[in-house]
Amino acid sequence: MPSEIRNIELAPSGEEKIEWVKRHCDLLRTLHEEFEKTKPFAGKKIALSVHLEAKTAFLCLVLNAGGAEMYVTGSNPLSTQDDVAAALVKAGLEVHAWYDCTDEEYERHIKAVLSAGPNIIIDDGGDLVHMMHTRYRDLIPQVIGGCEETTTGIIRLEALNREGKLEFPMVRVNNAQMKHFFDNRYGTGQSVWDGINRTTNLIVAGKIVVVAGYGWCGKGVAMRAKGLGAKVIVTEIDPVKSIEAIMDGFDVMPMKEAAKLGDFFVTVTGCEKVIDEEDFSVIKDGAILCNAGHFDCEIDMKRLREIAVEKKEMRNNIMGYRLSDGRWVYVLGEGRLVNLACGDGHPAEIMDMSFAIQALSAKYLVEHGSELKERLIDVPEEVDRSVAEMKLKFLGKSIDKLTPEQERYLNSASL
Numbered sequence: 001m002p003s004e005i006r007n008i009e010l011a012p013s014g015e016e017k018i019e020w021v022k023r024h025c026d027l028l029r030t031l032h033e034e035f036e037k038t039k040p041f042a043g044k045k046i047a048l049s050v051h052l053e054a055k056t057a058f059l060c061l062v063l064n065a066g067g068a069e070m071y072v073t074g075s076n077p078l079s080t081q082d083d084v085a086a087a088l089v090k091a092g093l094e095v096h097a098w099y100d101c102t103d104e105e106y107e108r109h110i111k112a113v114l115s116a117g118p119n120i121i122i123d124d125g126g127d128l129v130h131m132m133h134t135r136y137r138d139l140i141p142q143v144i145g146g147c148e149e150t151t152t153g154i155i156r157l158e159a160l161n162r163e164g165k166l167e168f169p170m171v172r173v174n175n176a177q178m179k180h181f182f183d184n185r186y187g188t189g190q191s192v193w194d195g196i197n198r199t200t201n202l203i204v205a206g207k208i209v210v211v212a213g214y215g216w217c218g219k220g221v222a223m224r225a226k227g228l229g230a231k232v233i234v235t236e237i238d239p240v241k242s243i244e245a246i247m248d249g250f251d252v253m254p255m256k257e258a259a260k261l262g263d264f265f266v267t268v269t270g271c272e273k274v275i276d277e278e279d280f281s282v283i284k285d286g287a288i289l290c291n292a293g294h295f296d297c298e299i300d301m302k303r304l305r306e307i308a309v310e311k312k313e314m315r316n317n318i319m320g321y322r323l324s325d326g327r328w329v330y331v332l333g334e335g336r337l338v339n340l341a342c343g344d345g346h347p348a349e350i351m352d353m354s355f356a357i358q359a360l361s362a363k364y365l366v367e368h369g370s371e372l373k374e375r376l377i378d379v380p381e382e383v384d385r386s387v388a389e390m391k392l393k394f395l396g397k398s399i400d401k402l403t404p405e406q407e408r409y410l411n412s413a414s415l
């Protein structure tokens, strides 16, 4: 099937973006070199649905250098960059994606990459796996396995697995230490504020920032808000995470109370309707709402659109909604992941680690997929560790090694 992208003429700009990323992705460059020689994916088809920007494009090129036939789509209607998609097509990959696609087009693009009959699936949020299990069951037998990038995708896979319906092994890439320790916390922490700042051009210092969810991502978003000089309020449903937020120096309260106080709101829970109609009814005039969770259901956009008496685009990626009493509420990037809809996503060095885990997990599936009994597996410890060791080497850092005596001490029962 021919690629479906907006405009192949945009390729030079996409190539520049990918070149820049390559310079900062030491691990992926190393894997590119290795895979070019060893061809671990020779004869294999890989379908990939990940936010289609330059770092993802480089991952696609690394897998392609390893012999994989690549079938690529995005994982969110607003995160695909058309110039990057064009650069991949120019490099000979099959791509089905464009920025601002409708829901129907998004689904068509997912179907297009699945109909190639992939052996490996690389998913971000679970859309490929979900569609394969519902509409493309005939293609399941040739799938060796897949990798899932994000927390929400893993929650969906775990639900499928609990019902005994997951048909092939999936690697929980997100759960690798070298993924969520850095990507979810430092990646989301930095890129969310990059997206908000470049879109709003407003001061954060002295403002009240409400962060909904104090998981791996929420911790990063709150930490960077504090660094920008904001007063941070955290909302949570988990008592332990709430205490952690308090001890980290943040205030904690229910959203119903925080809604009245916040200037900026960032939802990052993976849950739905975290900011709902009751919150809209008390939110301050001029409050800015955005979401960093995987799906656009964390702010109840449907209800906000229904109750708004006026809607006005204030700037690119900022939609204003006027409520019946005259208050304006502003939403960034239509409530989709703000760091990707309003920015370029995580820093290159962060995605270098996450995607090194992806590439090595895909290789692991090719080598061991047929032996795997479990449907949901974690990234093997040795892969996690080897990525950490490679990263340390590129950072120019060395660390201590246990002496045989210390090893004996740590392994001794009489410790």
Ligand SMILES: NC(=O)c1ccc[n+]([C@@H]2O[C@H](COP(=O)([O-])OP(=O)(O)OC[C@H]3O[C@@H](n4cnc5c(N)ncnc54)[C@H](O)[C@@H]3O)[C@@H](O)[C@H]2O)c1
Pocket: 150, 151, 152, 153, 180, 183, 184, 188, 212, 213, 214, 215, 216, 217, 218, 235, 236, 237, 238, 241, 268, 269, 270, 271, 272, 274, 292, 293, 294, 295, 337, 338, 339, 346
């Ligand atoms: N924007 C990005 O680039 C990016 C990167 C990684 C992950 N994600 C997505 O962000 C979301 C969160 O990921 P994570 O790794 O931080 O997950 P996590 O499980 O570590 O944290 C989620 C937190 O939200 C809390 N929570 C759940 N429902 C809530 C509610 N109704 N109100 C308040 N708190 C609630 C949970 O108790 C938990 O502490 C997921 O959807 C994930 O896929 C986005």
